[in-house]
Amino acid sequence: MPDSNPQALEFLLTRRSRPAKTLRAPVPGRETLRTILTAAARTPDHGKLEPWRFIVLEKAALARLADLVEPCGTRLGKSVEDIEKARGQYANADLVVAVVAAPVDSPKVPQVEQLYSAGAVCLSLLNAALASGWGANWLSGWASHDRTFVETGLGLQAHETVAGMMHIGTETSAPPERPRPDIDAITSWVEN
């Protein structure tokens, strides 16, 4: 039998995000967050291209981004409700890590694989935060896909995109379990 890590497996079988709107201060300090980012960056990455990077958004930066939501939403024709919801995502947050997909030119590794790796970084970051006892939530929202918002607000370059806005904080309530996939319905066993 291979060596097992029952605690790690139990974590993976029961892990659950905590909705961003239920997260509060305190948030992890920089050293603690560094460990979470280190775990997140320990992610499969074809060709060792490191086609991703982190932007840690602290309270004042989040307030600045919240202010940027309204002009972007107005330009895009968003409703007052959509703008307020998106503004609140930043105004009410205490700590967000933007995981930036930053694909590089490679003759060997297709860009889509580099994007998959960025998504894997997001899940690793989420799981590392949860395993450290923090509440965490992987969000996006329309603003995170708006070029003006990400280039003006986050300084992204033209080839970069936001893979995830990872909210981290102290959880105030554990959400109920949500329905999980029926493994038999999504799995084919190919014997020959």
Ligand SMILES: Cc1cc2nc3c(=O)[nH]c(=O)nc-3n(C[C@H](O)[C@H](O)[C@H](O)COP(=O)(O)O)c2cc1C
């Ligand atoms: C790429 C991506 C973007 C997401 N963006 C949002 C979002 O903007 N708003 C939202 O309510 N949930 C969003 N979600 C879903 C949340 O992360 C949700 O809490 C998650 O599905 C719960 O998963 P878990 O219970 O397995 O941890 C997103 C998920 C992914 C993978």
